[in-house]
Amino acid sequence: MTFSICVREPYEAEDGEEAYRFGVAITTRLPGVGVPCPHVNEYGAVATQSVTNPDLGSRGVEYLAEGLAIEDALDALLNADDGSAQRQLHGVSRDGAFTFSGEECNDWYGHVEREGFTVAGNLLAGEAVVERTADHYADHRDDPDPLPKRLIDALGAGQAAGGDKREDLDVQSAAVRVVDTADDERPYYDDLRVDASENPISDLRETYRLAKRGYEDAIEKYGEE
Numbered sequence: 001m002t003f004s005i006c007v008r009e010p011y012e013a014e015d016g017e018e019a020y021r022f023g024v025a026i027t028t029r030l031p032g033v034g035v036p037c038p039h040v041n042e043y044g045a046v047a048t049q050s051v052t053n054p055d056l057g058s059r060g061v062e063y064l065a066e067g068l069a070i071e072d073a074l075d076a077l078l079n080a081d082d083g084s085a086q087r088q089l090h091g092v093s094r095d096g097a098f099t100f101s102g103e104e105c106n107d108w109y110g111h112v113e114r115e116g117f118t119v120a121g122n123l124l125a126g127e128a129v130v131e132r133t134a135d136h137y138a139d140h141r142d143d144p145d146p147l148p149k150r151l152i153d154a155l156g157a158g159q160a161a162g163g164d165k166r167e168d169l170d171v172q173s174a175a176v177r178v179v180d181t182a183d184d185e186r187p188y189y190d191d192l193r194v195d196a197s198e199n200p201i202s203d204l205r206e207t208y209r210l211a212k213r214g215y216e217d218a219i220e221k222y223g224e225e
Contacts, residue, residue, distance in 0.1 A: 002028040002037065003121030003163065004047040005133055005154050008092040009147060010116075019182035020094060025151035027174035027200055029164040034175025034193030039091075041065055042181045046074070046091030050105045050122045053081060056089050070096045090118040108165075114138060125162025133158035148176045148189055148208055156201050174200035176208070188215040 004026035013019040022045040024038035039046045039057030043064035048057040056077050063073035070093035078084045078100060085104040090111055091097070099111040099118050110127060111120035112134050119134045136157035140150050155174060164172075174197075178190040189211035194203045 002026060002033065002049040002088075003119070003124060003129055003133060003155075003158050004037065004049060004090075005117060005119045005137060005151060006045040006047050006091045007117040007137065007147070007151065008045070008094070008097075009141070010094075013182040017182075019180070021147050021178060021180045022092065023147045023151050023176065023178040024091075025148075025155050025174070025176040027155050027159065027163070027172065027204075029166045029169040029172045031171050031173050031196040033173040034177075034195065038175055038177045040177045040179050042179055044070060044091055044093035045177075045179075046089070047120065048087065048089050049120070050088040050102065050109070051083060051086035053083065053087060056081065056087065057091075060089075060091065064093050069093070070098045074098045074100065088120050088122050090120045092116065092118060116141075119158075121158070121164075123165055125165045128161040129158045129163055132161040146187075146189070146212070147178050147180075148192065149205075149212075151176050151178070152201065152205050152208055156205070159201050170198050171196050172198065172200045174204040176204065187212070 007023050009021040022040050024045045026038050036052050036054040039061045041061045046057045046060040085102040087102045090099040099113045105122045108124045108126050109122035119130045121130050133154050137154040175193040192207050194200045197203045
């Protein structure tokens with residue numbers, strides 16, 4: 001019912017220290033995907049989907065903050081979950097990645113893991129959805145656009161390849177969440193949701209555009225205050 005992308009972008013901050021951007025973007029043909037499914041903190045990004053268990057995401061990023069390797073953290077959570085065969089779980093940490101698609105997920109389902117990011121989906125039109133999402137992000141990883149925009153655009157590429165196959169469900173949703181370890185204050189556009197829409201990716205893109213403009217206007221006019 002969903003497809004999503006989790007990414008890690010290491011870079012050198014202005015003070016010369018190593019920094020990271022972690023992000024998740026996700027969409028589905030159901031309302032409210034941005035609450036239970038995407039999870040991100042300064043140590044990693046995790047998406048939990050299919051028959052969603054939100055604890056797999058929230059506890060997963062908590063374990064990363066405690067110093068567990070992502071493979072150990074997410075494996076442990078799945079091993080303790082009686083419904084793991086119906087789950088899809090993937091994500092990245094500062095030094096690793098993890099992908100899992102349970103054997104009882106609904107076709108088409110699957111995942112890909114590439115350098116620094118993962119993509120997964122279920123109930124999709126086909127494998128091309130995750131491949132196009134992955135290709136678009138990889139092709140634009142070094143673009144100057146902020147990570148939230150690039151993640152939304154990657155979702156758009158997956159949607160153009162067919163997206164969620166349940167075309168009889170009109171009410172959809174999408175979300176993007178980003179954490180940058182070098183940012184003391186998170187910009188408004190780093191955590192955005194469209195909870196109920198017939199065109200959630202387009203609406204999320206427009207929400208991002210307005211949120212970025214509003215943030216920049218506020219900084220310009222009232223930054224010193």
